[in-house]
Amino acid sequence: MIVGDIMTSEPVCIRENDLMTHARHVLRDNHLHSLPVLDANGRVTGILDDHDVLRLQSNRSGVTVNGYAHEFPLITPDMDVRDAARHLLDSRQHRAPVLNSSTDKSIAGMISDKDIFHNVHLMKLHRKEVSEIMNTKVTTAYNDDNVSRVWGNMLEWKYSGIPVISHDDEPLGIVTRSNLMKAGFIRTGNRSADTHDSLSGDSPKVERVMSTPLYSISSTTSVSKAIEALVDHNIGRICVTDDKHLVGMVDRFSLLRECLDSTCLD
Template sequence: MSKNPVSVREDDYITHARQIMRDNFMRGLPVLDGKQRVVGILTDQDVLNVKSNKSNVTVRGYVREYPAITPDTDIMVAAKLLLEAKQHRAPVIASTVDRTLVGVVSEADILRHIHPTKKSPKTVKDVMTKSVETTYPDENIAKLWSHMLEWDYTGIPVVSHKNKAMGIVTRSDIIRSGYARIGSSDMHGRGSGDAAKVEKVMSTPLYSLSPDASVSEAIQTVLERNIGRISVTNENKLVGIADRHDLLKACLTGTGIR
């Protein structure tokens, strides 16, 4: 787990929490009550959808439940709890009785310390999602941003109109560029009339593996590149995508923890 995590209080304004998450490109923030006990987690999916730039709405109305993970929780059990909660990161509490925040654990933290089992799927094609949402380099960024928030996607591969893999565009790419629509206008004050294209912000090259690459290689790649997903290509055509959730599931196979 990561110690000394950033957190917010349930009576903080949601716009304040949004600023913290936006500036630090965070996917989730632990939420504390007045006694510094964890009451839940705030996700970027909820926060980035807040339209107002000025609001007296507090974090309390957006808090989600969190899995009970303590420093003594078995790492494979923690992986299972994250998967069940459909969370990318979760607060670590001192105990189920003492809900003091002591850290945060993420999918990446767990993947650094576990390995596929003998019964795990062997190759990327066995765990990848075959039906992949993609975008084109000439797609409107504002439209794509709206879709990413609606679908809760943090990254979407960019392909040519002949399905040739070209790159990827992430929420962080769009936010850093200043084209993200957060609140009534984006952070740089641009209006909705801008027609900037995805090619302006997409990251290249696209990190990818072949369908026959091992699950272990996929884990190593996402950790080394600090990416949330790995694209799967065959002769430079996109055939699937495997994210950290997929890789965690693979590592749980055969452990008896399902």
């Protein structure tokens, strides 16, 4: 299986001299998490994702995409999907532009870990439970935390989503970068390093922007079923709960790594 078989063709793109406020609208309106950045000649010069957009602390006009876009791994349509998956993992990126060739920098498409998950042979995966690969040190937010504080922590730690719990430790939902962009809230004020600290000011509460319900699986769920859940719900990470308590989280990187360690991409 090669990249050209599963990549998204004709992706939405932006230009280097486009305004960041425009890029934010394009991401939000097209329900995307990243955009290839093209120069005046149509060559791909970088990729801009929702983390880059959220780094903007205001709606200042005049800030262009150039300078915010970052590097991406070289992936071409004729590359084996296994190699593309390894490039995504090594670069810690969930998606990347696909170039026509190493010399032709024009765009052929986009490849993401979700595209790969849609095409894995789940029956070939190792018989593992998510308890063996999940992250048990999960950063959470309370439903009455201020959006500005959670936003700041997501930026600092480069999290794409944080589970939301009640003060009785009951899982309630999740707040993601997409939630923040769709809500249009701007980061204001100062904060401490503690996610659960309160912040004075007019920042709205997390419960106003979080996604519900919280999709979750148990710790005994198989890795293949976890991948199925991500695909079915079109989400980037899934919480692990036992007896209505959050015990861990499984993200796309850990699941993609399991795919690379098996024959499910062959």
